Each structure stands twice: as C-alpha cells, then as structure tokens.
Amino acid sequence: MPKRILRVNMTNLESQFEDLPADYAALGGRGMTSTIVAKEVPPTCNPLGIHNKLVFAPGIVTGTKAPTSGRLSVGGKSPLTGGIKEANAGTPFAQMLARMRIGAIIIEGKHAGDDYYLLKITMDGTEFIKANKWVGKGLYGVYKDLFKEYGDKVGISGVGIAAELLGAMSGVCFNDPEGLPSRYAGRGGLGAVMASKGLKFIIVDDTGAPGVEIANEEVFSQGIKKLRDALTSHDVTKPGGALNSYGTAVLVNIINEAGGLPQRNFSSGQDEGAEKVSGEAKAEEIKKRGGTRPHFCNPGCIIQCSEVWVKPNGKDPVGVLEYESVWALGPNCAIYNLDDIGELNRACNDLGTDTIEAGDTIAVAMEGGLIEFGDGKGAIKLMDEIRKKTPIGKILAQGTEITGKVFGVTRIPTVKGQGLPAYDPRAIKGIGVTFATTPMGADHTAGYAIAPEILGVGGKLDPLSPEKAEVSRNLQFATAAIDASGYCLFIAFAILDIPEGLQGVVESLSGVLGANLTVDDVGPIGKSIIDTELEFNKKAGFTKIHDRLPEFFLEEKLPPHNTVFDVPDDDLDSVF
C-alpha cells in the first residue's frame, strides 16, 4: 500500500483517500503541512472561514523504530498571527497515522450549523459521528469517555472549550501514552481552525496497519544506531542526563541565573522566587507524590524528558509541566507555587489552550488590573471564565494581544500577534532575532538560538551580543528540517555536537525515502520550507515591519543586566 493523503470535506461530511502526489513523496511533518497550506490555502483568507484548511502530517521517520521520532505537525493559516502556522507535538497518534501510511490529513470546508463531529479513521475507512454530547466539557473527562467508547488502543486528537469559542489561544490536543490530554500542537490557535469546521475529535485506530515502508532497511538501521549512540552518550539527552532527570524545566534556574527568565509580564529577568518552581523542585515533588518521571510522550523515545505531574495526594494526573508552561503560568505571572502552576496547566489542558499563550494572556490581564500579580487562585478563576464562556472568558480566549488591548495594557509581549515564550530577548538577543523574524510569530522552537547561547550546544555565542542574524537564520533552517523529519527537536542537542549522530539522522531519512541524502542537504531542506512559509506570509500581507519586537523591549531596560533589545533593524532584515 503506498502512502496516502486523507482529504476530509467538512462541508458535506465526505472523505476520500488520494494517492500521495509524486512531488510530496519526500515530504513529512512541517515540510508536508507548509507545502500543502501554501498550495491550497488562499493567503488572504479568513483563518476561521471556509477557505482555510487544517493539515496533519507525521514526520518522515515517524512510526518507525527510529528513536525519539513520534512527532506530528499540524498546519494551517493561524487565527492568532494571520500567517502560516506549523505547530507540532509528540504523541502516539502521530505514530499510528504513519503506520497507516497516511502522509497527511487535510481538513477542508466548513460544516453549516452548530453540530460538531468526530472523525474516526481505521484501515477500513472513515466515519463521521456526531460529537455534540462532548461540547462544553473538559478534555480530561472527555478523553476518558472516548477511550472507553473506542478502546484504549486508539489515538485521539481533539479541541476543547477554548476552540469552541474560536479562541486564538486554542491548540490541537493529542493524548499521551497514558491517555491524558496533555500533548499539544499548541501554538497559533489551530484548535479554533479545527472547531470552526465543525470537527471536534479525530480518532485513529491503526489495527491492521502495514507500518511505515522503508526503502533501504540496511541504511536505515545503520542510521538509527548512530543516532541512538549519540543520544545515549550526550550529557543533555542520555539517560540520567539533564533532560531525563529534571525535564525541560531544568532551565528555570539556569535562565533565571542568566537574567533572562521573564517575570511579571516581562518586567524583570530574574527573581529568587523562581527557585521554588525549578526543575529540581518539580522533580522532587513528583517523586514524593508518586507521579512519573522520567516519562516518554511517545513510545520509542530515548530522551524521556516528559513526566506526569499529580496533586499532593498523588492523584488527578495532569501530564507534563514543560519549562515554558511553568514559566508562562508561574514567574511570568509572579506565581511561584508549583501546585497553582499545576492546576493552571490542568486548566489549559482541560480547556484546550496553549500554555504559553494562556500564561502571557493572564500576565497582561494582571498588568491590566483584572487580578493582582501573584494571585494563583485568581488566575485559575480566570481560566474558569473561559470554561463558562463568559464575556471575560471570550476575551481571554483570544490571547495576549487582544486581552492586552481590551484592558489598556501597552506592554504586550507579542510578535505577529503571538505571545513570547520564556526567554527575554533583551538578555538573550539571538532568541529575540528568531522571535522577530520567524514566519511563525514569537516562537522559541522556530530557531533554537537558545541552544548555543545558554546551553552551550553547537556554537560559541555571547547572549548579550546583538550580532545574531546568521545564527538565527541557520538555526531556523535546521529546525525546519528537523520538524519535517519527525524527530523531536531535542535530538539537536546531541547531533549538533556529535557528527555521527547527524550522519545517522540523514541515513535514517535516506533509508525510509530510498534517497541518497547527505548532511549538506539538511540546510537546503530547511531553507526550502522557510521560503515556502515566507512566501505565504508575504502574500498574506506581511512585510518587514512585522519582523519587529514590541517597542517596550527597545525602550525599557531589563533588570538585572539593564539592557534593551538593540539588534538593528537592518540585521533583522538580513535574516531572510
């Protein structure tokens, strides 16, 4: 069976499998989603209208034995940024699609009326089932219901209450291996795009799936061995290494010490309170409470940076509390209590919101006087406004920029409408260049300039130096290529340092595709994806003016280093 595209028309509730076009054969993940969006979606369309499309695509090696490769990209035109969007997640759902030889699902059209649907995909075909009984309900309970109804071996993708509000902070949610609704293609409001079409859930059951076709098994096996060796020997990615021991939140103390951990809506880069919500503190609490750490977000991951956070009594699992989530819902709101952060993260997962956008939104709401900074319980109540679909909740669900404007806040940390993640660009300027220039809106994963600057991986950089254009560009290309491969971005830590690891990645891709790729092809693959995305955004009306950080980053000095973002506009314009 060749790889296929599943095209789903929500207008008339029809679907059909199509042969994968020959020129899509080497695409996967972000390469697939951005290519399809650029080709099929009018750049000036309403993101929540009939002409937008939502595309799901597993990576090239996803579903194989390749380690740490269970990634899935979701793409479309973003209602948050107005530009092209790719958000991705690690989830068993990705591996199931790949094993079913589904290269992409394209959701198009828009169902008239108020009904919501569930799309069930098996090897026998597809089925549309009314999903109205789950409208207005939290995803933790709904996912339990769905596993009960469709069996515990299925994969689930869904959208929550925030998406029902067509909120631009809504994400597309996937299950983790425990069935929790905790793995998100969170950024950019793609949940609202899915809901706008009348689609609430996708259930996949890969029973009888043929598995991923591997053109050259020998080259593939040789490649994944090299990658596995690199991942298990590198200090960042190996068992017992930093990510495995503490999770991504090991960065809390590090970035705080560097003066780049934004506090109180980006008004300071350091606060001793952050030590209470560090990766070390979280790991110890998880151990004490009987949660799970380390943990994998998809089977076959070697790094296992994930975890399952639970309440003090060891019950009510939330899922992972990522570094960016802890920061967004914690120090950025002057909340230094892990239990409050855990409950806020639970609310985000339950309502179907991106944690970064939710945290930025709460912080600007605090600055706007809706509640006080540091009021964790008040922040949880704000999330309940979304659950109740009140007018305040509807404003909050639209994200940072709209909330800030409604409440008269001028310090709104967004680029292209998307809230900034957990690294202050005044202290870590390279990441600021990426925030400004990526076609995705402020997104740390778009070009992980933080890696060589703070983590010391793959380069020699001074985080306070403004000369970052070339580094940001190269990292954005590399990131796009990894996002297309199906590998987790965290393999970059190992493969940037260990040449054999990078060679292994390339060989594994060659093995699946039956190609003869070299390491030199990685950059051009990434560049091609970024070029496609930039072209879409240009046609959507984006100019260089949109590649700028908000004014306050250029004017307000950030303690403790008391620096501003001083990368010249010409340098930003030279990135692409």
Added chain:
Amino acid sequence: MPIALKLFGDLRKKVDPKVSGTLPLRLKIDDPEITWVSDILRKFMIEENEVSHIFVNGRFAGFRKKVSRGDTVALFPKNMGLLYKWYFKREEDE
C-alpha cells in the same frame, strides 16, 4: 562585602552532605586568597569536571574569571548541565 556563592543541585553536597530540599545553597565567602572562580572550586574541593554552568553576576563565565568582593557566583553541577565547556563562550580574564 564578601563574595556571594550559590551552589545548585548535587554541588551543594560538597558543603553539606546532608542537604535536603531543592533550593540552591547560599554562602558568603570572605577569603582574601580567592582571586579566580577556580579558587572557589578549590576551596570547596569541587573538580572542574563536576561543574557545567558558571555565572558571575549573571554573566557566563569560565574557571579563569576573576572574582571580586561583592560578586555573585553561581555554580551548576554536571547533571544539570546542558553545555559542553569547550563550546561555551565564557567570560575569562586569563
């Protein structure tokens, strides 16, 4: 004013083997013999290969970074470290 030292993670055990909790261990060092970061390591019998990140006043630093009274020095252990020292742009004075 003494040097303020912050030890993270397992490095705290170099000073207090029974340390509990997760907060960094804060010490004040008033020692005229200390000129470099490496002197601090020597004082607490910390090997260089046990250290990943060094920050002096919030700036990345190396073992040969001069420290003065009033400075804040933060040391992270290897198992919290995500960097290789030979890649790291460090502030060094020698």
